[in-house]
Amino acid sequence: MANKKYAAIDGPIPGENLISDERNYPWRRAPDYTDLDEAMEFLLDTISEKPKLFAVFNALENEITVAQFSQTIVMSAMAQGRFTLDFALLLAGPLAKYISILAEGYDVDYDMGVETEYMYFPKELIDASQLDFELQQEMERTPEDEEEDVNEEAREGLMNAMKDESMDVASEEEQDSMLGYNEGEDEELV
Amino acid sequence: MNLNKAFKRSIARYLDGVGTKEMDNASEEPFTYTLETLEAIADTVLEERRTAKKKAAKKASRTKKKTEESDTDGE
Numbered sequence: 001m002a003n004k005k006y007a008a009i010d011g012p013i014p015g016e017n018l019i020s021d022e023r024n025y026p027w028r029r030a031p032d033y034t035d036l037d038e039a040m041e042f043l044l045d046t047i048s049e050k051p052k053l054f055a056v057f058n059a060l061e062n063e064i065t066v067a068q069f070s071q072t073i074v075m076s077a078m079a080q081g082r083f084t085l086d087f088a089l090l091l092a093g094p095l096a097k098y099i100s101i102l103a104e105g106y107d108v109d110y111d112m113g114v115e116t117e118y119m120y121f122p123k124e125l126i127d128a129s130q131l132d133f134e135l136q137q138e139m140e141r142t143p144e145d146e147e148e149d150v151n152e153e154a155r156e157g158l159m160n161a162m163k164d165e166s167m168d169v170a171s172e173e174e175q176d177s178m179l180g181y182n183e184g185e186d187e188e189l190v
Numbered sequence: 191m192n193l194n195k196a197f198k199r200s201i202a203r204y205l206d207g208v209g210t211k212e213m214d215n216a217s218e219e220p221f222t223y224t225l226e227t228l229e230a231i232a233d234t235v236l237e238e239r240r241t242a243k244k245k246a247a248k249k250a251s252r253t254k255k256k257t258e259e260s261d262t263d264g265e
Contacts, residue, residue, distance in 0.1 A: 036213060037219075037223065040223045048235055067197065067198055070197075071194070089196060089197065089200045090213060092197050093200050093201045093202075093203065093204020094228060096201045096205075097205060097225060097228050098231070098232060101228065101229055101232035102235065102236070105235075105236035105239065106236075106239065113198070114205065
């Protein structure tokens with residue numbers, strides 16, 4: 001409890017992030033590798049070192065999937081400023097495959113953590129299917145929309161009837177007489 | 191999209207052979223680390239282990255023979 005209080009005191013002041021200098025973080029600088037092949041070579045070199053390789057197998061035996069592990073390696077390399085996040089995403093696949101091959105060679109049980117039979121649909125096909133779906137929905141909707149809405153009048157407000165132009169409106173004279181204004185009476189008063 | 195999902199998707203695409211094609215299209219030079227080349231590289235790494243295994247097996251068989259010979263001599 002006491003430790004928590006001290007940690008709260010040492011915490012950042014609101015707005016501190018706005019004035020802190022973040023320009024020198026490795027991932028803010030230009031990456032070390034701008035070529036995919038070179039970046040992959042770097043990853044393979046780091047993984048193939050014996051102590052690291054056995055650490056990988058140890059993790060795989062402890063039910064960490066190959067996908068998770070390769071993501072960790074790639075992200076840590078990105079945090080060190082080796083390559084960009086785009087490269088990390090692209091290189092995760094080859095790295096996962098490489099780890100799986102090595103694990104097979106060393107008779108280590110592993111789980112890929114990925115659905116291998118991944119169905120790839122190009123963007124054009126998805127857009128086309130979306131259009132088709134919308135068209136189908138419209139086709140289904142039309143017969144229902146054409147049906148007459150019986151309760152339409154009931155749902156409208158009472159004042160809506162006044163808006164109707166077809167209704168007869170009394171002339172001004174009639175309105176005056178209805179209100180009790182007569183010309184004869186006015187003259188008598190004067 | 192969630193970053194974890196994006197990674198999983200990327201890995202799955204590569205394993206299905208779609209990812210390599212996309213990388214080829216994106217860059218000027220084709221991506222060298224295809225599924226086949228990776229297997230070849232892994233083979234070279236695993237070769238050391240195989241030779242070490244063979245050597246260990248040979249050593250074990252030799253020591254076995256020696257112990258058997260020494261046992262028979264003793265008798």
